[in-house]
Amino acid sequence: MKKRSFRSTFVSVILVITVAISIVNLAVYGINIKKIRQAEVLKMKTAGERIDDMITISLNNIKGLKQICCTDNYARNILLKNNEKNDIGTKFENQNYMDNALKHIASMDTLILRATILNKYGNIYCTDTSIPEEYVKTIRNMTKEWMLFEGKEDEYYYGGLQGDNANILTFLYPLYTYGNMPIALLAVDINYKTFQSILENGFYENSGECFILAEEQELFHIGEDLYQKEEKGYIFDKSQKMIKENLIVDTFQSKGKNFYISSRQNMLSGWKIIQVIPEERMFEEVDQKIKWNSIFLSGALILVVSFSIYYTKKIIEPLEEFCKKISHTKGDQLQIINLEHMKLTREIANVIENYNEMANKMNEYLVREIIYDKNQRKIQSKMLRYQINPHFLYNTLNLIASMGELSDFPEIVEITKNLSCIMQYNVKGSRFVSLKTEVEMVKAYLEIQRIRFHDCFSVEYEIERQIEQVRIVKFILQPIVENIFEHGFTMDENDNKIWIKAFKCENDIVILVKDNGCGIDSEKREELNRILCERTRRISYIDEEEKSIGINNVNTRIKNYYGEKYGVKVNKTDKGTEIQLLLGIENLEEENKDK
Template sequence: MKLPDLKSQLKKVRRASKRRSIQLIISLSFTVVSILSMTFMTLAFYANYINTARQTAIDNNEQIIDQISWNLNSYLRNMMGISNSMYYNVIKNMDLTSDTMTKEMDLLYAANKDNLISIACISQDGALISAAPIATRKSGVDFTEQDWFTSTEEKIENFHFSTPHVQNMFESSNYRYYWVVSLSRSVDLNYMGHQRRGILLVDMNYSAIEQMFSRVNERGAGYVYLIDGDGEIIFHPQQRAINSGLAKENNAKAASYNDGNYIETFEGNQRSVIVKTVGYTGWRIVSVMPISELASNFNQLRLFMLIIISVTVFLILFGNVFISKIVTDPIRRLEESLSEIEDGRFDAERIYIGGSHEIRHLGRAIKSLLVQMRNMMDERVAEQKEKRKSELNALQAQINPHFLYNTLDSVIWMIECEKYPEAISMITSLATLFRISLSKGNNIISIKDEVTHAKNYLAIQQVRYKNKFEANIDIDPAIEDCITIKLIIQPLLENAIYHAVGDLDDEGEIDIKGYERDGDIYIEVRDNGMGIPPEVLENLLVEKTESKGKGSGIGLWNINQRIKLYFKDDYGLSIESELDEGTTAIIHLPKLTYEEYKKGVENEKK
């Protein structure tokens, strides 16, 4: 968007903001404040809840690890107890030159066979002294090459725990071999008072450890695995996938952690890691909880809170709109009633008075002021209207001195020529003309009187112009008793004679026609003169023009203004003309009797 367009848009926004209603301001203000407050409280509550829930999940994981650590320790202590029992109760009290430990070893195995795969005692040089339940070594097996043997030889004073492996050193009748974790220790063997070192091997059933961790991992949130002190995996729920290279684990990093909680990133995923060391062994229990799983536990909470927020926002918005409407509706209705004043309708009864005390007081004050303004305006308008009527009527009532002089001169000529009947007729027409012009000071007369006035005027002019034109009058009798303004036809006849047919040789025609159409009255004055040029025609009724030279000096504008002044702007005078065809003046009046007109005037004054 260009800079000028941006400025124009900002101006529009500012203009729109200035036009905003008080209801909108109140609604938006309370809504924004409410939503912001609610959003802040919701976010604070949500953040606190998330942190608390995460800490609770971590605490639960720690409790689970503590429990599994206790179970594992119990299991390992039990295995160490078996080793101690075999060593201290059997081997130390036995002279192997003459005695055998097979029976005691079988009894000990039978008592703990659910957790044991085998027990064996091997001499320092790798010879099998005794074993249970199978005492036959597989051919080709060299005990001294086994990891548990070498680690025991390196540190003879400690217990040693191996990583999980398949125990296949002894012959098996069913060819079944089990996964075991080997517990080995150095022992002293007695041969006729001479001490020789040997190794006591206890093969623990790996499935017991596997079941222990599998039950924990069934909870579904994260997982728990077991490593030795060097990071080698002892148990993992995806151990086969890891061994085959299909999955990876950050076990080497976990081996470097001290006991505690950690947040790490592994393969692009953040996760919470808890590490717990198992006593005696150096093994580490590692709990892994992906952060995404912690967050996924809150999806239902998010949805619930979103629904609550949406409903609350709707209720806040609805409540604010409803309350602001109650508060601002009286102001709005008062403003709407005042807008009618701007449109020019000064009706005090339409001013709204309601609402709170302050708004009612304001409405009453405006109503009182409007009544005073209305009275002053009505008085002023009435004065101006009467003054305007007087001016127009006075102007219309003027008699052209040339017309009067020429008429009297014609009368004198008729008397001198002893044309007494014609002179009498002309004097009679002139007298009637003056009588109707005066009409006892009334400006409203009947159409019948106005037509009579026009006939007398035509009679005088036909004598003066020696019948150079013909005049035809066709007035519908049904409209003769309706009213009109006096002296509106005669000026049209005067213009038609002086500007159209007066200079024609016995070819002039003037037609006067009066009729009713669509409930209104129309009076047409048509001549067959030369017509009026368009540039002159368009200004005849919009400017205060006067006829040049001949004529009464009264412009058509005066007629049009008088009709509008008396009968409103819906009525008036219109002119139609075509060059070389003639001109038609059309008077448009309301169809009213004198009684109806007087009643309307009285109502208007009220």
């Protein structure tokens, strides 16, 4: 049976996946569309609740003015009597008390411009010291009219009592005694524009239009004025029915369009709060999401198809040509792929068959190269180990000979013992030792130097216990310490000191060897670090730098065993020189097998 082309299979799969994703996306979006619409309706209700709360908060202090007869017995007694019949002192005291009481309550609300009380005897009490005569005349006439009716409701006057100031909204409240008898009239002027601004700030954007009615009078209008007088009349009648039926949100049709309407009544003022928004505007965001979702899906489908055509043309055609060219050469790769249980297209199957034949040859070649490279590293390591400067051994032997000739010093025994340990350590054993053993060898070396230089230096060790048994490359500390005596110390001083510190840092071991000698200038330190950081170095280059052969030797051996990120570094320090050795912990597993 002839296998299908990868091109046709790939394009078919991409198209099927794209169509499936589109169908699932549309299905999920269709399920959620109802919830999205409900969320928009809830947003409308929330906007109405917010306006309701803003009205209650704004008018709360005015409520305190209305209740002055109930909460203040002294004020009530003043209003029940004709203050003009009192003596001058009592008259002044009553006038001052009432004015201050009104000022105190009015000062709690920045909306209140003026508060005035006029009782049935014509006594006037106000927050302002000077009241316009026309204002006094108007409120006196209203008081006489209101006194004739028991239980008269509140009234509101947009533009003030004279109706000539668009920045004022006046509230008229009858004040009653406990017997429900009217005793005075309260007139409160508030800043209409400030009140309007507060309500507008509390109204959510894109929540339609909002009307606030007192009785049937329109006090406030928020949003664009899109409705004619007849339409407003229908909206207000619809709102009245909704309040009676305790219905907060409803719909209606007008001029072939659907509208959502929300209606509620403020409990404090009795004002009606009406919101109206066209359905198309209310769900504009939802419709935009549907529109952009459709555009995105269409664009994704076009993009996927275009990509499929481009991909198959860009990749498959060169692959087919490649298969033709390499089918007779059987080129070289590394990994063998099993074709028995794999369902492949004709092109890919041909490539893998040729690949497997090439891999067999490449594997043989790579095995030979790896073995050769490993042997070369071992030879290089041995050569580097034998390059360590022998001057130390010669000087020690000369010292032993000289001391033996002169007298019977006990130091000769100590020197001989330590020298023997060092020679055995260097010649015998594996290429790897524990950190503790390496430090013991350094101690033997330093003991010989102590005798040689008559205790002119001291040594301080700080080795973490947890890494004492970790195996490291052999003979890497002694060359570093030897450099201190050759280049760092002047033996005519007795305050020379060496610090040897080893600790674990994540998955590595850090060894620091520091002295307080003459140190190395920054330019030479940077040059030495640059040389030490080179990825590959020739042995002959190390020989050219006779003074740094120990450090270079150690650095090359560490890099060979642990990898390029490890090695030797000269750290910056205030005094003396500090050499840092960075070693791995887990990199020697394979090498340990070959020891």
